Amino acid sequence: MTKIVPLEEITDAARHGVITIGNFDGVHKGHAVLIRQAKRMAHAFDGPVVAVAFDPHPAAILRPDQVPPTLTWLERRAELLGEHGTDFLVVIPTNKTFLNLSATEFFASLVQQQLAARGIVEGPNFFFGRNRGGDIQTLQSLCDEGGVELSIAQPSRDSDLMISSTRIRDLISAGNMNPAISLLGHPHRIRGKVAHGVGRGKKIGFPTANLHDIDVLVPSDGVYGGYAIVGDERHKAAIHIGPNPTFDDQPDLKIEIHLLDYNGDLYDRELMVDFITRVRDTRRFDSPEQLVSQLKRDIESIRISLFQSESKA
Numbered sequence: 001m002t003k004i005v006p007l008e009e010i011t012d013a014a015r016h017g018v019i020t021i022g023n024f025d026g027v028h029k030g031h032a033v034l035i036r037q038a039k040r041m042a043h044a045f046d047g048p049v050v051a052v053a054f055d056p057h058p059a060a061i062l063r064p065d066q067v068p069p070t071l072t073w074l075e076r077r078a079e080l081l082g083e084h085g086t087d088f089l090v091v092i093p094t095n096k097t098f099l100n101l102s103a104t105e106f107f108a109s110l111v112q113q114q115l116a117a118r119g120i121v122e123g124p125n126f127f128f129g130r131n132r133g134g135d136i137q138t139l140q141s142l143c144d145e146g147g148v149e150l151s152i153a154q155p156s157r158d159s160d161l162m163i164s165s166t167r168i169r170d171l172i173s174a175g176n177m178n179p180a181i182s183l184l185g186h187p188h189r190i191r192g193k194v195a196h197g198v199g200r201g202k203k204i205g206f207p208t209a210n211l212h213d214i215d216v217l218v219p220s221d222g223v224y225g226g227y228a229i230v231g232d233e234r235h236k237a238a239i240h241i242g243p244n245p246t247f248d249d250q251p252d253l254k255i256e257i258h259l260l261d262y263n264g265d266l267y268d269r270e271l272m273v274d275f276i277t278r279v280r281d282t283r284r285f286d287s288p289e290q291l292v293s294q295l296k297r298d299i300e301s302i303r304i305s306l307f308q309s310e311s312k313a
């Protein structure tokens with residue numbers, strides 16, 4: 001389990017280790033390679049593996065109108081980093097003073113003084129310091145001068161393209177869940193709170209928990225199969241994202257989850273959803289009965305897809 005440590009509360013347990021600085025949004029397969037490499041070095045030093053991230057993302061301060069929704073919330077990021085072998089996630093509260101440090105000041109203050117790093121692992125496209133003024137060569141010379149071991153990880157590729165959080169965001173925004181899963185190494189997960197809808201779901205035999213306050217990227221409109229996680233229970237789920245054109249003409253986007261093989265009260269509870277497969281687009285049906293027939297077919301096909309993905313795993 002990765003412990004989240006705000007930089008100002010750092011203790012000796014998280015110092016003198018091997019660090020890797022990044023945003024780690026999604027904690028995809030490329031990040032996993034960095035962490036594995038850091039773990040090998042940390043093993044030799046007998047120190048901790050320390051991921052270092054800025055929260056919020058620097059772009060949220062520098063270009064607030066251009067920030068994309070994130071793939072993961074902080075605790076989820078820590079959980080996934082932990083699965084790859086990270087001991088600590090040190091969180092730097094992003095502020096203008098920090099963003100104004102030159103590359104040399106950034107290295108002296110963060111890497112050497114505060115983290116007392118013995119090793120550092122980064123990709124060749126790593127930039128740091130004010131206006132991204134320091135690159136991997138700058139880092140190499142600062143590490144050489146400071147006696148910090150630097151290991152440069154080769155960027156991970158898939159179909160000859162680099163694996164990146166931006167690429168995964170684009171796939172999820174387009175509803176392409178299978179390729180997104182293969183770049184992430186795990187399904188995309190959202191979380192939210194269950195609120196009241198108009199109470200129509202129960203009447204048609206398919207109650208749906210309506211999710212609100214979602215703080216990560218929501219896939220494009222349509223019908224999906226996946227899993228709903230409530231407390232320590234996990235249920236197969238049919239997910240609908242979009243308006244309800246069969247019943248009204250309002251374009252309001254709803255995120256609705258029908259849990260298969262479940263009956264209970266979910267109002268006001270926190271629910272997480274893992275997306276496995278996309279089934280179809282949202283459409284208008286001529287009658288509620290036609291929608292219900294389609295929902296039954298959707299659920300059959302979701303059960304088959306989930307069974308297939310479980311047997312592959």
Ligand SMILES: Cc1cc2nc3c(=O)[nH]c(=O)nc-3n(C[C@H](O)[C@H](O)[C@H](O)COP(=O)(O)O)c2cc1C
Binds near residue numbers: 209239257
């Ligand atoms: C798997 C699934 C697929 C759905 N597909 C559609 C659809 O294609 N068109 C549509 O109008 N509503 C669709 N719905 C949404 C229903 O209209 C909606 O769940 C129902 O109106 C209940 O709304 P309520 O939770 O606000 O009571 C779908 C719901 C689920 C669970």
Ligand SMILES: Nc1ncnc2c1ncn2[C@@H]1O[C@H](COP(=O)(O)OP(=O)(O)O)[C@@H](O)[C@H]1O
Binds near residue numbers: 200203208210257
């Ligand atoms: N299998 C299930 N899947 C989803 N919600 C369920 C299920 N069984 C019971 N519920 C409850 O029913 C509610 C949804 O019923 P619904 O008639 O669609 O009402 P609403 O319009 O308020 O969402 C959920 O919020 C949850 O409390």
